[in-house]
Amino acid sequence: MPAVQRAATIAVAIVLLSTLLTPLQRELYVGDETKYSQVVREMRSGSVFLPTLEGSPFTHKPPLHFWMIRTLTVPFGVYSIWPFVIPSLLAFAALLWLLHRFGGMYAAFVGGTSLMIWGSAQTARMDLTFNALLVLAALMVERFFEHDDFRALLWAALATGFAALAKGPMAPVIVLTLLLFEGLRRRRMPRGNYVLPLLAMLAVPLLWLVPAIVIGGENYWREIFFKQTVGRAVGAWVHKSPPWFYLTHAPADTAPWFLLLVVALIAAYKRNDARAKFFVSWLLAVLVPYSLLSSKLDVYMMALLPPVALIIARLLESEDRWWTWGRRANLTMLGLFAVIGTAGLFVKPEHIKGPDGALAAMPLVKALFAVLLAAALTGFVVSLRSRDLRVSTLATGLAPLAMFAYIAVALVPLANEMASGRPLIAAIQKQQVPAGEVACHVCPHLWIRDMPAELEQVRLVNAAQLTNAPQVIITRRKDDAAVAAVLRGYRKVDEFRMIGKWFDVYRR
Secondary structure: OOHHHHHHHHHHHHHHHHOOOHHHOOOOEOOHHHHHHHHHHHHHOOOOOOOEEOOEEOOOOOOHHHHHHHHHHHHHOOOOOHHHHHHHHHHHHHHHHHHHHHHOHHHHHHHHHOHHHHHHOOOOOOHHHHHHHHHHHHHHHHHHHHHOOHHHHHHHHHHHHHHHHHHOOHHHHHHHHHHHHHHHHHOOOOOOOOHHHHHHHHHHHHHHHHHHHHHHHHHHHHHHHHHHHHHHHHHHHOOOOOOOHHHHHHHHHOOOOHHHHHHHHHHHHHOOOHHHHHHHHHHHHHHHHHHHOOOOOHHHHHHHHHHHHHHHHHHHOOOOHHHHHHHHHHHHHHHHHHHHHHHHHHOOHHHOOOHHHHHHHOHHHHHHHHHHHHHHHHHHHHHHHOOOHHHHHHHHHHHHHHHHHHHHHHHHHHHHHHHEOHHHHHHHHHHOOOHHHEEEEOOOOOOOOOOOHHHHHOEEEOHHHOOOOOOEEEEEHHHHHHHHHHHOOOEEEEEEEEOOEEEEEEEO
């Protein structure tokens, strides 16, 4: 095996192992992760088929991801991080295997070091499960077109159905758009029976959705169809984000590979690379539908990163003049990382607005930028000494990964104090009252490692529910006015900051 190929194999192994760093220390972070923990807790109490949140049907996401977490809580318990991150870690490994299987080791490396994918591999979110299934579906679509193989199309349909059960109806939209774009590009569609694949794609989510609607009733149906599906589709014209939102965000969303992607796209058409053009159709099948929909979040572009990795891998397969341009793109990106690392070393607290500015002076934070600078300079030197585009690509991917690995080891404890529910739980325990006597108004759901089970009795309430005069009320400071009438009989005894917001503790 050539030395550069061995280096790529080792690099992919490092990428895989690096995703195990944060789960060793991290908590679930406030937002979707803590919300999902509450959904899983309620599943453990009986609402397995129809997930609920605070007793009401949870319509934001389908249940496949929650079923996986619920199953994993059997051996690990609900207050272990592992049930929440194992699905993403496994999906990350599956994604890299698929990229390697169909695009080679460099496709796996580029996909694994795409910062959005790498970061999501360590979260409690369902995005990587969704995307791994979409990758399988898309690669089966390629086989379908190449060999008129309707069995491959059936596998694509099944994978799409399970992707829809993981995250929602954008899965069939993306795969059907890919079929349309690729059919138009090739100016042909294989002849055969499309009914069975279509039925298979619909059957997988419908086997859950139809009974769920029967159980949930008319309100559940309206919530799913009008708010979560139609509302997201047609609301784009009243939201502030324009259709070109993702184009302007592309440099960050595809980091650190944006510049190399530009070169790879040009090379694909200059070389008349038919396979790379299929990956472009796949990229557009993600970009175009999401650009037309209402909800515009950068995380949606994670589905675009696997074809990005495969397009770049095609560039690396044969040496020509485009390798020179690729090396320049990588050197530019490494130079940018060096500039960011250098600038971070000289940032002072007064340069950053708000109380978080003090973080800039912390030695641990300064060391973060030093790590990025050292990794970028090392990669720059290695890339200059080699004319091999593959070498500079490995250097470009590993430079930011070194910084994020440092964060995983050194800064996760700090992130836990800022972004998890630890400050809230510490404030509750400080009051030394029964958990049932604590009401949290506009607060996140409670979850930390090894959380005492009795804290599940803490009530999350709205203003109308604060009627039985609990002994302690905790409320987000900017929402104090909404419960001002209730708070007249209380005195403020504590305050704390969490996720950048202030919360007040009142006691009767």
